[in-house]
Each structure stands twice: as structure tokens, then as C-alpha cells.
Amino acid sequence: MAEETSARQDRADDVKWWHTAVIYQVYPRSFADANGDGIGDLPGITSRLDHVAALGADAVWLSPFYRSPQRDAGYDVSDHCDVDPLFGTLADFDALVARAHELGLRVIVDVVPNHSSSEHRWFQEALAAGPGSPERARYIFREGRGDGSLPPNNWESVFGGPAWTRVTEADGRPGQWYLHLFDSSQPDFDWTNPEVEAHFEDVLRFWLERGADGFRIDVAHGLVKADGLPDWHPAGVAATAASAPEDDGIVHVEASMSSMGPMWAQEGVHDIWRRWRSLVSSYGEDRVLVAEAWVEPLADTAKWVRPDELHQAFNFPFLMTRWDADALRAVIDESLAVFGAVGAPATWVLSNHDVIRHPMRLALPVPIPHGDGIGPTTPQRPDPAVAWRRGRAATLLMLALPGSAYLYQGEELGLPEVIELPDEARQDPTFRRTHGEKYGRDGCRVPLPWDSDAPAFGFSPTGASWLPQPAEWGAHAASAQDGVPGSSLELYRAALRLRRELRIAHGELTWLEAPPGVLRFRVGAVEVVANVAGEAVSVEGREVLLRSVGSGPVLERDAAAWLTAE
DSSP states (O other): OHHHHHHHHHHHHHSOGGGTOEEEEEOHHHHOOSSSSSSOOHHHHHHTHHHHHHHTOSEEEEOOOEEOOOTTTTOSOSEEEEEOTTTOOHHHHHHHHHHHHHTTOEEEEEEOOSBOOTTSHHHHHHHHHOTTOTTGGGBOEEOOBTTTTBOSSOOBOTTSSBSEEEEEOTTSSEEEEEEOSSOTTSOBBOTTSHHHHHHHHHHHHHHHTTTOOEEEETTTTOSOOOTTOOOOOHHHHHHHHHTSOSOOSBOOOOGGGSSSSTTSSOTHHHHHHHHHHHHHHTTOTTOEEEEOOOOSSHHHHGGGGSTTSOSEEOOHHHHTBOSOHHHHHHHHHHHHHHHHHTTOOOEEESOOTTSOOHHHHHTOSSOOOTTTOOOTTOSSOOOHHHHHHHHHHHHHHHHTSSSEEEEETTGGGTOOOOOOOOGGGOOOHHHHHTTTSSOTTGGGOOOOOOOTTSGGGGTOTTSOOSSOOOGGGGGGSHHHHTTOTTOHHHHHHHHHHHHHHTTGGGSOEEEOOOOTTEEEEEETTEEEEEESSSSOEEOTTSOEEEESSOOSSEEOSSEEEEEEOO
């Protein structure tokens, strides 16, 4: 037995850091503002890195901070190798990396290779150069259909409206159309052009040489489009949906972001990732590549993390699974199987900058499609008390699963989605392009509360805030929770400490018998009980290491606990 335990320990010691890491997402404009303009910045992030380290995270992932006109919160990049003055300078980035490494935190930066800003030098050159030029060949320009007045195909933008915009040529006449799968200010690159690939290899080297420990790849499933850019007929989606199970508990990704269309998940993207893997590995085997790939089923997601491709892929099917015991068990089993089959870690995530914060999402009476958001006119709102309980329980469930986990800034403070944002304050292009039909993602991007007694709750020294903070957020401030037993912040700190000390992420999951509506499993030295929707579960006589809510001999529904394994 001792030899078997030692062998398991040796295998665990062999795993790479990203196999079990807890990675904390920082959304720069909403994290901390050092200069008082109401928008978070790199010096602000640096000043609060102690919080992330004390939480117990292993790395930070920074959403874009590049030069940008900020029409899509920085995902419309005009210069991939510079810091936008809104966020600081390259020297500020260097200082951030130095401080993070001093605290034992690795730094993952966002890279946005599918598209650029329309203000990018290359796109401006393409507009000036005209049809058939090498400059236009860097992007996807096409002649219109018919007399040229119709878009080249019927594709729709993820943000609403057509995916094509017609340009006015230098002589003033209506000209070609360019593709933008997102906002019209975000033209798609043409990745069949070697110049585009060479440019992004230079971008990777630039940040690696400044100390970046890896990259999160935006729209990793979207760079390559099907030959000929064929129309995409919704009937194909309907047919596929008709053959799917009636209800598997997963809120499936919208058609516009699925792997079904000719603009998503083409085989050619894998050749790009193999080349990127080789480049990144030349800087050391501890540098990582993480895929944002909205594809289903999970077996397809696993293709992005085969041994010679990327290191991690976000587990969006897990994120989109409803608060349902059978559905959660199914997606956990499938995740461990498909990622394990290619030698990659399962990568768990509940919240990020693109989705409704998970406590409120899991408490929605009716699921809302990805990207729609919730707002003042949303007919069915989540019950705040239910959201609070489910959010905490889901967190303990996720952090007990083998593999790596991602946290989104503010979830450790128990922040809810902000619903009551006035229309005039909203900045998400989804809200603009759908004329307010979809609220979009602003509700999960409201700046963080740090100090309950300070202006802007400590986010900004002047009290400025690019999105308005709710008055009740003082109770969520880090200062109001620090050292308070049972607070959300202390729950997260305790969970991450136990996860590390007991090597939970290194373990193998074994399901245990449980009544309907309850998940029960053992991982390493810990037994996990998550009462999703069952009758009260007895924990009497057991050593409770951590529980999401309550005390006493039973675990009520919408609650989870970690016990010492029997």
C-alpha cells in the first residue's frame, strides 16, 4: 500500500502546473483604477495582486489591454504589441509581470487573432489600396452578389445583424464587402495569408519575451472559414437540434457560436495551433496556450488540446449546464473521459466576462441564451437568495473536481449580475447592434468593490466608475468580508487552501451512492456532497472540512460540503 501511494504521488508530482492550476481572470477595465479616470488600468491591477495571491490562485489571465478604440472593450485591437494609454504603458506591463512573479503568480495574456480593429494600420491600408491588392488580402474582402449590392453570403454577426459591411472605395463608389463575425469595427483576418500568420508569431514572441507565461486565445475556433464561404442555412441547425436529446440539462450554445456553421471549427485551425504550440514550447515547456473554443460536443472541444496542440480549452458545456444533478454528473463524466483520452486536464469554469455571473445564471427560472444578458425588462428574474446558495454550492463542487479551474474576478466576493443598469450606461456592442433587444454582457463587467467606505468602493480614488456600481455593493467589498467567517471571500480562500493542501485537483474522481438530486463522490482524501435538489442529506458524525452554507447534522438542498473521506 505504501508503494502504491508513493507511485501515485510520483505521478502527481510529474504533472505540469497548468494541469491543476487555479487561474484568476482579470478584466482590466473593471478590476482597479489607479489614475482616477474611472477605468481600471495596469498599475491598478499591480496594486491588487496581493489579493489574488492571498486568495490562493496560481496565475492571472488578463483580458485585452492593447491599443484599441474600445468599441468592444479592447477585443477590437489596433496594435497587438502595445498597451493602450487607457490602461498604461509597456513599462506598466513589465512592472505587473515582475510583481506577479514575485508573488508566485504566472501571467497569461489574451491574444485576439481572429480579427483586428477597423482602425488597425493594416485595415486602413486595405481600404486605401483597393480591390485585388496585397493589403486587402490580409482580410476577407469579397465582391457582393448580384449587382454587388448584396452581401457575399447570408452569415450573421455574433453581435446581431449582418456579418458583412460594404466599403466606399477611394473614388466614392460603393465597393467590396468585408467580413466581420463580430462588430463591424472588427474585420476578420484571412488566415490563408502567410503574412497574417507571420504577424501573429511576432506578436507571441513579443509578449513571451516580456515575461508572459502563456496566452488565452480569443475565438480559437473561428480563424479558418470553409472554402468558398458558403451560405449557412438555419434549416441545418434545426435538423441537428431535432435529432438531439430533448433535454440533457445543458443550455446549448447559440447557433451563431456553435461548431455547426462554415465559419466555426474548421479543420485548418488545428494546423495553426500546432505551429503555435511549437513556437511557445521553444520558450520553455511551462508556457501555455488556452483555447476559447465554443464548440459542442465535448469530444470536439478535446480536439483543441491534443498533445501537439493547445494545453487547455475552456469547458463551456460544463459552464452552460443547468443546476441539475443528473446533467452535472453527465458533463463531469464526459469531461474527464474526453480530456483524459488526449492526455489533457479537464478545465472547469463557471463565470467569465461574457456570461451572466454563475450564481444568478444557475437560479434563472428559464435559461437565457448565451450573450443575451438580463436587464430591467427581463420577465423572469433569479431569486437572490436561491442565487446566493447555488453560487456557493456550485463553487465548492467545481473546485473539488480533478484538473484546472478558472475564477472570474469578483466571484470570490459573491458578486451578483447587475440587472438594473440604465440603457444609457450600457456599452456592450450586442446591446447597440440589437437596438436593446439583447442586454449583452455589461452586467457581469461592473467594476469591483474593494473598500466599503471609499469612493467607488475603492475601485477608483475619485469615485469614478465606467459602469455604475450598485449602492448595495458596499456589503460585497473585500474589506467587508476579510476575516469574516462564512463570507464569500473566506469560503473561496478556505476552498483554495484545502484544494492545494489536500492535492484535490490531482486526485481521481470516484462516484459514491447518493439519493436522487444529490451528487456524492470521493477525490483523494475528500468526499464531496452536493445537494442539488434532493431531500436533506445527513452529515452527522462526519468531519466537515468545508460547507457552502449552514451548520448542523444535515445538508439541505442548494448546498455542498467537503468531508474527510471514510
